[in-house]
Amino acid sequence: MNRTVDVLVVGGGPAGLAAAARLAAAGAGRVEVLEREEAAGGAPRHCGRAGFGPYTGPEYARRAVAEAVRAGAVVRTGAGATGWAGALGGALPLGPGRGQPGAGDGAVRERTTEGPLAGPAGGHRPPTTERRGTARGATGPAGPAGPAGHPLVLEVTAPTGLERITARAVVLATGARERPRSARLVPGSRPAGVLSTGELQQSVELFGLRGERIGRRAVVVGSEPVARHAVGTLRRAGVAVVAVVSDRADGPRLPCPVLRGATVRELVGRGRLSGVVVRAADGRAGLLRCDTVVFTGDWLPDHELARSGGVPLDAATRGPSVDPALRTRVPGVFAAGNLLRGVEPAVVAAAEGRAVASAVLAHLAGAAWPDPGPALLPAGSLRWVTPGRLSPSGASGPAPVLSLRPATRLVHPTLTVTQDDRLLHRQRIPAFLAPHRSLRHPATWAGAADPAGGAVTVRLEAGRTESRGGSRGGRGS
Numbered sequence: 001m002n003r004t005v006d007v008l009v010v011g012g013g014p015a016g017l018a019a020a021a022r023l024a025a026a027g028a029g030r031v032e033v034l035e036r037e038e039a040a041g042g043a044p045r046h047c048g049r050a051g052f053g054p055y056t057g058p059e060y061a062r063r064a065v066a067e068a069v070r071a072g073a074v075v076r077t078g079a080g081a082t083g084w085a086g087a088l089g090g091a092l093p094l095g096p097g098r099g100q101p102g103a104g105d106g107a108v109r110e111r112t113t114e115g116p117l118a119g120p121a122g123g124h125r126p127p128t129t130e131r132r133g134t135a136r137g138a139t140g141p142a143g144p145a146g147p148a149g150h151p152l153v154l155e156v157t158a159p160t161g162l163e164r165i166t167a168r169a170v171v172l173a174t175g176a177r178e179r180p181r182s183a184r185l186v187p188g189s190r191p192a193g194v195l196s197t198g199e200l201q202q203s204v205e206l207f208g209l210r211g212e213r214i215g216r217r218a219v220v221v222g223s224e225p226v227a228r229h230a231v232g233t234l235r236r237a238g239v240a241v242v243a244v245v246s247d248r249a250d251g252p253r254l255p256c257p258v259l260r261g262a263t264v265r266e267l268v269g270r271g272r273l274s275g276v277v278v279r280a281a282d283g284r285a286g287l288l289r290c291d292t293v294v295f296t297g298d299w300l301p302d303h304e305l306a307r308s309g310g311v312p313l314d315a316a317t318r319g320p321s322v323d324p325a326l327r328t329r330v331p332g333v334f335a336a337g338n339l340l341r342g343v344e345p346a347v348v349a350a351a352e353g354r355a356v357a358s359a360v361l362a363h364l365a366g367a368a369w370p371d372p373g374p375a376l377l378p379a380g381s382l383r384w385v386t387p388g389r390l391s392p393s394g395a396s397g398p399a400p401v402l403s404l405r406p407a408t409r410l411v412h413p414t415l416t417v418t419q420d421d422r423l424l425h426r427q428r429i430p431a432f433l434a435p436h437r438s439l440r441h442p443a444t445w446a447g448a449a450d451p452a453g454g455a456v457t458v459r460l461e462a463g464r465t466e467s468r469g470g471s472r473g474g475r476g477s
């Protein structure tokens with residue numbers, strides 16, 4: 001089945017739903033949200049506790065869905081975007097030099113060779129729709145044009161079968177996931193009982209699994225706040241937490257044993273996990289007996305759909321490279337939320353969803369797709385910066401607000417911004433920065449940058465590093 005919509009939003013989490021609500025309310029035409037899970041709402045759906053403003057995760061999710069539907073968006077569930085029809089990446093409007101991906105400007109361009117119509121996980125389940133979106137949209141020829149005349153056409157696996165949906169604009173809001181055990185290069189056997197926090201929370205909060213259906217003795221691996229959520233979820237499910245293994249010397253304080261400065265070196269067990277080999281800070285290794293291990297944090301943007309379309313990624317965040325209006329480098333394709341860089345609070349993702357709507361509306365009204373502005377490259381103790389590009393138009397408009405993510409704990413660091421060896425800005429940040437929290441930074445210096453110049457380097461240097469602070473360094477997401 002071929003259909004046409006005005007805006008197709010891929011991902012029904014806080015970012016995608018907020019974008020859809022704003023676009024539909026602003027009269028953007030037919031706005032359709034695709035959510036591959038049985039219900040929309042994104043990660044908050046399986047966070048059955050407070051922490052989302054005054055709401056629990058599920059309440060927050062329900063409200064976000066209701067707002068989008070009330071505004072007139074169609075929210076379809078059990079419907080996953082599985083590929084692009086047509087070569088988006090092959091038609092990127094980029095010339096050689098500064099804007100060319102891979103030309104040292106901080107962007108990477110990757111392709112996958114995966115089949116485009118591989119069904120999404122759970123695609124066989126009986127689908128539910130907040131509002132079923134299969135029939136209302138106009139059916140017809142591909143009208144809207146993407147890069148170099150290529151229409152933006154997505155291949156979708158839906159309850160009703162395979163579809164091709166053509167859109168005038170596409171908002172990618174596919175979120176992020178925790179890096180799995182394989183990507184963390186943890187060797188050993190491949191037993192059952194190896195989970196991420198997301199998988200654990202889905203099992204407990206959505207499917208009601210308890211006790212021995214999950215396991216009896218669990219080890220949690222990680223240093224980010226999400227390790228605390230994993231411990232809480234395990235305990236609520238009646239699973240004993242043997243230990244939390246944190247590679248940081250200043251790992252989290254939790255109501256269970258925490259092995260700081262330690263790493264999991266191997267998984268042991270045939271069929272079911274029977275233990276993990278842990279190396280302590282002093283180099284000694286030992287076996288911790290457990291039947292469950294939960295790998296937490298270490299986020300990776302869910303960027304497969306973007307990659308398969310040839311949307312250039314940011315080398316530091318691994319999410320799509322975007323400008324302050326959240327335009328990717330493929331005309332008509334936008335990105336918002338955790339897809340851009342990994343986990344931030346839900347309100348940040350939702351705010352990005354609302355912000356992207358303005359640029360989408362301008363695109364629908366015929367605004368030209370600008371050439372990309374200078375790349376923003378992280379340096380020193382900065383792990384990443386989003387958005388990863390400056391506005392192409394230079395000084396016009398309000399200063400963009402950047403998110404800066406430190407690679408290590410920093411006290412009163414110095415921020416230095418340079419372009420082509422020219423100093424644009426220097427500032428002491430009178431704050432304590434932690435690697436799981438972003439610093440919001442209004443780039444008041446952006447107007448001084450040359451929109452046609454080279455990459456802008458954003459550097460964070462330690463003022464005074466905490467003596468007890470451990471650093472993992474590197475990118476990690």
Ligand SMILES: Cc1cc2nc3c(=O)[nH]c(=O)nc-3n(C[C@H](O)[C@H](O)[C@H](O)COP(=O)(O)OP(=O)(O)OC[C@H]3O[C@@H](n4cnc5c(N)ncnc54)[C@H](O)[C@@H]3O)c2cc1C
Pocket residue numbers: 010011012013014015016034035036037040041042043044047050051052053079080081082173174175176197198201226229302305336337338339343344345346347349350
């Ligand atoms: C364990 C955990 C605890 C958290 N606790 C808090 C908290 O206490 N407070 C807080 O503010 N924030 C919390 N967060 C963060 C918050 O949940 C996220 O910031 C927010 O959900 C991000 O929104 P998003 O829309 O970018 O992504 P997501 O919420 O991840 O939504 C993305 C959606 O896209 C869908 N999708 C992906 N690919 C496709 C595709 N190809 N086709 C169709 N659909 C697709 C996914 O199924 C998903 O529903 C927590 C996150 C986690 C994981």
